[in-house]
Amino acid sequence: MTNVSTRLGAGAAVAALLPLLAACGGGDGDPSGDAADGGGTPGVVTLVTHDSFAVSDEVLAEFEASSGLTVEQVAPGDAGTLVNQLVLTKDAPLGDVVFGVDNTYATRAVDAGVLEPYQPADLDPQVAAYAPDELAGTLTPVDVGDVCLNLDDGWFAEHDVAPPTTLEDLTKPEYADLTVVTNPATSSPGLAFLLATVGAFGTDGWEDYWADLRDNGLKVSESWEDAYYVDFSGAGEGGQRPIALSYATSPAFTVSEDGGSSTTSAMLDTCFRQVEYAGVLAGAENPDGAQQLVDFLVSEAFQADVPGQMYMYPADPDVELPAAWQEFAPLADDPFQVPPADVDTHRDEWIEQWTATVIG
Template identity: 85%
Template structure:
């Protein structure tokens, strides 16, 4: 069981044949999947599914699933846009609400949504994505704390975004680059939601002057730099997810060694879709149907440490204590994200990286 990362090496481009079976199937719009026995899913590095859940889908559909993982979700979208005339696969999972409009506007996707999609799930796709992308999971991108580090060093843990610019927290924080990482862009949007379009750059200048480190991917920030991941990192404040503390629970299940700063969050929604120009569009539609099925949705928390889009799925018992969603995550209107995303990333780069 991995925390937002697959067994594949992070950042690598992998083509992974999974399991083969025979038979036939149809997508929810009634189209046949018998034209090809292979369907390729393009996804980010953190995609994961239980072997038995995938095997059941392959047996029922008669499809063999292959996976292509170009990197983090930000890299994924960049690759989808660059290769739209010769797509990397048939279906995609992992495009999120911070980058989705860019891919949609570039014509990356064919229109498709499962016919029987629960209206509560469909509601996670704003109007500009409806009918094109299908919500699969959701979660809050938040800063995480290594609670043991703060106790050991007798330092009061930070609680707010403003705290991170204080001298007591100099050189303690690692975040990810919004140009290459969807959690990084989500956190940038959190600061825009918190400080407004006139104040966020000044806030980031304060973080820069207080020694914030910028990693290129979530995996690097969490597993290389974060001291709470148990991998030798040196920084006790890292950008991750509100669900991450459920991964660091003690063996007896009573405590966690990390916690999420729930006043620093931005809500992320991840989508699936059918790629325009796919070699196996019927298989792609069946795969999107599978990602919204009860079986896959129930598998999401344990495999990817995200909340399933389906609100009826039973969550792990310890999530109420260790992985709650934020009561009031920061928000930026989807239309504003679409209109200003590239501009904001350029301004962030000039301010923080130089």
């Protein structure tokens, strides 16, 4: 995304090596570079990530200067595509570090053996708590966000329709043809929302809920970008649907010029909490540099950069957030949850069942 988030649907599964920043700091990929001045390991460290990874130039430059490393990026696509590529290239890894494996796919990455055990030694216990036991010691939490439905508040006021507040509301006749979501087979927010409905209605009830949504005029887009910018009326791009799947942080980016109000709001009773992790890839060519990069991703400098660059909450709860977030982008008090082991066991099955129910 350009101004709310770039949590895109799955892109092409072809990895393209792209420099994140040309000739920043002291590292230029030459082992004979200025590592002695920077005090770090010389050379290149390759970050494998999703399409939406972003960091301020100056923050990255400081890391490169102090470490003597040059960071390069491989971006295969969305979180699902990312993990698929990691598994497919396990014997010839695409890089040294991965960022963007989230809690809907994390156990698959760990079980496939694509990661080398590592976590920063001084990791804040509050940050470490975002990694359940099956991930602890292998994946390091970096950021957190709630995937939930967003409302175009102006549309509901203009049409004199009370806005929905619950998942069940969306199946009522007054909300027919108003909702757009993303496909869980091609979009990580789509999968997160599917899991929200599993958490809400249980394994015996979620399919019936989606059938009711389908019958009430649900639209499915392949990517977040399409759902938000093409279909959502609240994005200001001519969309026709006032209910769209996005993030709880999205309303902080539709605020008025004076900062006193937002034209959109999040349905905080529809959320699934997404956690994104970083880890060292097994077989990394530069394991020392990989560990330094993971340390950087949970450093104060990078964590403070997360809200403005990736529109997610930093995993570090002590980082100061943008002023608008407290009012317009709060996290849900009680997001829906599904145990990671259940996600790992049933993910493909649930996606197939969802496809059969909703798409046909």
